Amino acid sequence: MMIEYMEQLTDEEREQITEVIQLLMKQTFLLERTYDRRAEKYQLSRAYKVCAMHLEFLKEYFQVAGIELVENVYLGIIYIRTEMLMGDKLPRLATIYLLILKLIYDERMQQASSSARIVTTLGELNGKAGEFRVLSSLPSPTEIRRSVALLKKYQIIEPLDILEELNEHTRMIIYPTVHMVLTGDDIRELLKTFDEEDSRGDETGIQNTIEDLSE
Secondary structure, eight states: OOOHHHHHHHHHHHHHHHHHHHHHHHHHHEEEEETTTTTTEEEEEEEHHHHHHHHHHHHHHHHHHOEEEEETTTTTTTEOOOSSSOOSSEEHHHHHHHHHOOOHHHHTTTSTTTTTTOOEEEEHHHHHHHHHHHHHOOOOHHHHHHHHHHHHHHHHHEEEEEEGGTTTEEEEOOOOOOOOOOOOOHHHHHEEEEEHHHHHTTTEEHHHHHHHHOO
């Protein structure tokens, strides 16, 4: 069936499907709309449109490899879910940021409409990490930049300011992909388990982190 489906497509359509598959394997999530910093507005994602158009075929394709392709129409997200997919290693700081971004997102969504743009700052992120006592000191600019870049890669955030000029006022949009993580109360409990001495240097896969928190 999959071969027959592909044979009916044009060369351009087959190329588009290949690009979508590679993109999903690379970044896990596809957002229907992403923020264009230069245009200062949300843009429709071409990759998301292609994926939605060929969704049933792609579900069968990934299923062969034991990977589930999931569409959340309400949030405008298509993503892959599997225990076998490891992805890049996510440093401890990025894991902490991921959890705190979820808390901030939930807090803001309680006060705004579902279409609101949720924005936080690096200062707020580090401040909340300090409140939970998961950071004993301010991380180095290099470590922060790496963590922010990884979260951007996986479509969790979109920095609104230049990464090379990171400071406490650096703004970032929190995408609804962060909604795939646990409830706020569960995250607060998880943050309590972080121990600065025991956990230093630990790394986790982005996919495993999200899967473990979603169970």
